[in-house]
Structures are given as C-alpha cells and as structure tokens.
Amino acid sequence: MNLDARRYADATQRNRQPILEILQRILPPEGNILEISSGTGQHAVFFAAELVNHDWYPSDPDPLSRDSIAAWRNHHPSDNLHDPLDIDAMTSCWAIENEKISIDAITQCQAFCLIANINMIHISPWKACLGLMAGANRLLSAGGILYLYGPYKRNGQHISPSNEMFDRSLRSRNFQWGVRNLEDVVAIAESEDLELQEVVAMPANNLSVIFRKQ
Numbered sequence: 710m711n712l713d714a715r716r717y718a719d720a721t722q723r724n725r726q727p728i729l730e731i732l733q734r735i736l737p738p739e740g741n742i743l744e745i746s747s748g749t750g751q752h753a754v755f756f757a758a759e760l761v762n763h764d765w766y767p768s769d770p771d772p773l774s775r776d777s778i779a780a781w782r783n784h785h786p787s788d789n790l791h792d793p794l795d796i797d798a799m800t801s802c803w804a805i806e807n808e809k810i811s812i813d814a815i816t817q818c819q820a821f822c823l824i825a826n827i828n829m830i831h832i833s834p835w836k837a838c839l840g841l842m843a844g845a846n847r848l849l850s851a852g853g854i855l856y857l858y859g860p861y862k863r864n865g866q867h868i869s870p871s872n873e874m875f876d877r878s879l880r881s882r883n884f885q886w887g888v889r890n891l892e893d894v895v896a897i898a899e900s901e902d903l904e905l906q907e908v909v910a911m912p913a914n915n916l917s918v919i920f921r922k923q
C-alpha cells in the first residue's frame with residue numbers, strides 16, 4: 710500500500726462536521742451506508758469513525774480516488790469502513806449489484822438505509838444525476854434516505870454571486886457540468902419514488918437535500 714496515494718481536499722475537511730451533524734440526526738440507529746463519489750476518502754474515514762453502528766461502503770469510478778480512499782482507510786482503519794467500490798453512477802447496474810460482492814450484511818438485506826452523495830452532481834454530466842436517482846431507487850430499503858450535498862440553483866436562480874461564478878467556471882471546464890436547479894433534481898427523484906423530505910441550508914451557500922424512498 711502506497712500511503713502517498715492519499716489525496717486531500719480543503720472543502721471536504723471544512724464541510725465534514727456540519728454534514729456529520731445532519732447524518733446523525735437523520736440516520737436510523739444502524740444499517741449500511743453506500744457513498745457514491747467518495748473522492749479523496751476523507752469523508753469516509755471521518756464518518757465511519759463517528760457512525761460506529763453503521764457500515765460505510767465508499768465508492769468512486771476514478772482509480773486514483775479509490776487508491777486514495779484505500780490509503781486513508783489504511784491510515785485510519787475502522788472495522789465498519791469497507792474497501793472502496795468501483796461505481797459509476799451513470800451506469801444502469803452498479804458494481805455492488807452485478808459483481809455479486811459477498812458482503813453478508815448487504816446480500817442478506819439487499820438494501821442500504823442511506824446513500825450519500827456529496828459534491829458530485831454539478832461536477833459530472835446530468836446523466837450521473839439520473840443514474841444516481843435510479844440506483845437509489847434500486848438499492849435503498851423502503852424508508853431509506855438519499856442524502857445529497859452541494860450547491861444548487863433554486864427556481865432557476867443562483868442563491869449567491871459566488872455560486873454563479875463557480876457555475877461559470879465549472880461550465881468552462883466541461884460543458885456537461887454546472888450547478889443544477891434544485892427543482893429539476895427533485896423532479897427526477899420523484900420519478901424514482903424518492904420523496905423530498907428536507908432542504909437544509911449549509912455553510913458556504915451549499916444545501917443538504919434529503920429524500921426518502923417510498
């Protein structure tokens with residue numbers, strides 16, 4: 710294991726505590742959590758250490774991110790933190806479904822109590838949001854939660870000048886990226902049996918968006 714594979718993101722370090730406080734409030738007492746787009750793995754090691762009654766399954770389609778997640782896990786091992794999975798939200802069948810990964814707890818219940826997706830849907834094509842919602846519908850247990858975090862427009866309007874600038878820089882990097890309109894995201898979620906429960910204003914003009922599987 711190359712410990713230098715660990716990557717570091719400032720924003721992840723800053724937003725982890727406010728996100729943890731939301732997760733602690735909305736999670737059931739125990740269960741499996743799937744994280745889509747774990748990135749560096751900093752969130753995974755932090756949340757798994759705090760949420761000891763839950764099993765945390767990180768994932769990312771990027772091999773260097775998976776190396777980073779594994780390296781962070783090696784540095785801060787938790788019994789409830791699992792190997793990173795190779796999941797691309799855009800695909801219609803995720804690794805955890807088609808590779809028949811032998812995770813006893815998951816194969817027994819075939820479901821997660823929460824899927825977490827932090828800062829992805831504006832930095833990926835819209836198809837990733839569609840795939841995320843479809844996957845959440847397939848893999849969440851009834852009453853399970855899809856937790857999203859990131860910047861959003863509301864009714865087509867940016868909620869701050871800094872978000873507008875960020876949106877412009879995202880689109881200049883990749884025409885398929887951009888800050889999404891919350892109402893569009895909610896419409897897709899509803900088409901996948903995910904009902905909007907709560908929108909929470911978070912630091913730095915981000916939102917926590919919480920859906921519940923019907």
Ligand SMILES: C[S@@+](CC[C@H](N)C(=O)[O-])C[C@H]1O[C@@H](n2cnc3c(N)ncnc32)[C@H](O)[C@@H]1O
Nearest residue numbers: 721746747748771797798799827828829833837
């Ligand atoms: C800005 S990073 C956020 C990482 C982490 N969630 C965090 O907050 O630190 C965006 C992540 O989304 C991942 N990503 C991009 N497209 C994706 C897709 N189609 N499916 C799953 N993850 C994707 C990238 O590999 C990257 O790790």
